[in-house]
Amino acid sequence: MPLYKFQCHSCGLRFKNxxxxxxRNLQKCKKCKEPVKLLMSSNSFGFDPKTExxxxxxTGVSSLDHDFNEIIAKDSFERWKVINKxxxxxxxxxxxxxxxxxxxxxxxxxxxxVLMSDEKKEGFExxxxxxxxxxxxxxxxxxxxxxxxxx
Ligand SMILES: [Zn+2]
Numbered sequence: 001m002p003l004y005k006f007q008c009h010s011c012g013l014r015f016k017n018x019x020x021x022x023x024r025n026l027q028k029c030k031k032c033k034e035p036v037k038l039l040m041s042s043n044s045f046g047f048d049p050k051t052e053x054x055x056x057x058x059t060g061v062s063s064l065d066h067d068f069n070e071i072i073a074k075d076s077f078e079r080w081k082v083i084n085k086x087x088x089x090x091x092x093x094x095x096x097x098x099x100x101x102x103x104x105x106x107x108x109x110x111x112x113x114v115l116m117s118d119e120k121k122e123g124f125e126x127x128x129x130x131x132x133x134x135x136x137x138x139x140x141x142x143x144x145x146x147x148x149x150x151x
Pocket of ligand 1: 008009010011012013029030032033
């Protein structure tokens, strides 16, 4: 008996079942007993990612989509945790010292935030105005030049 792959019209569950050609059109969903559609005979394709379990319908590549979505969601979740922790750290710092603003916050090489004294902040701004900003301006100008060339 060949192995066939089905997907439920109602809940989207995908499953495999051994059955005869005659029986394959009479299959019902394992979970909700609703009618299913025949996807393909399982051994007609060598490429066969995870097939059991619920998956979104009508995308054509739904099981792959589902896996990618899961990976993207997990990755985003981890990144948001980092962003939230950074914001929390900065707020904690600012709450420690009244009068301090975001301009007083410095990121150390260890990835920690510290408050700069006003003196240090002034020095930092000088470096920013005289070195960092011109660097970005030059870089930006270059990019604009490239863009107009391409146009
Ligand atoms: Zn179902």
